[in-house]
Amino acid sequence: NAGVTQTPKFQVLKTGQSMTLQCAQDMNHEYMSWYRQDPGMGLRLIHYSVGAGITDQGEVPNGYNVSRSTTEDFPLRLLSAAPSQTSVYFCASRGTSGYTDTQYFGPGTRLTVL
């Protein structure tokens, strides 16, 4: 199993550009999510999905779009990048069986918006 994979690892954008961060998992997990990590802020939830076709907002959703057409993939779209979106982005997935579920994180995408 590859687990959770993210591409690209690094990206530099200019203000106003758009891009999609890719996330895929091969564990057949229903739940997937996107977090951003900023200095002094910990990880904050952007959007999440509980299954194909179902998405919802997290703590900091503004400026980001998501969709979930398959169980495996959960891309994050920045429609018009802003310097405030400079951050490290982590995708995560988890199963739903049992009480002690845990999230598996991808290696992250470091995004810089100039």
Add this chain to the structure above:
Amino acid sequence: DQQVKQNSPSLSVQEGRISILNCDYTNSMFDYFLWYKKYPAEGPTFLISISSIKDKNEDGRFTVFLNKSAKHLSLHIVPSQPGDSAVYFCAASEASGANNLFFGTGTRLTVIP
């Protein structure tokens, strides 16, 4: 407003000694708590969890203690090893399967050989 707080940004400990990492939370609805470990250029990895029906959970060298009345939890690592050097995040949710997981800001642990 940060609902999960880790007030110590860093901690240094000698190899073989105990490492104690602390975490406080403000939301009384939090019912499930986790610790994650993160190495540079990698995503966080799950370490240990505890539900509010317990006050202690052990897994090898790692023990998490929960004090619900004080809204405080701690992670003990005994004995500490150089490979434990990483950033440790505390996280909390309102239930084991809740969709929102709230993270603290992290504590960087350095274990000195």
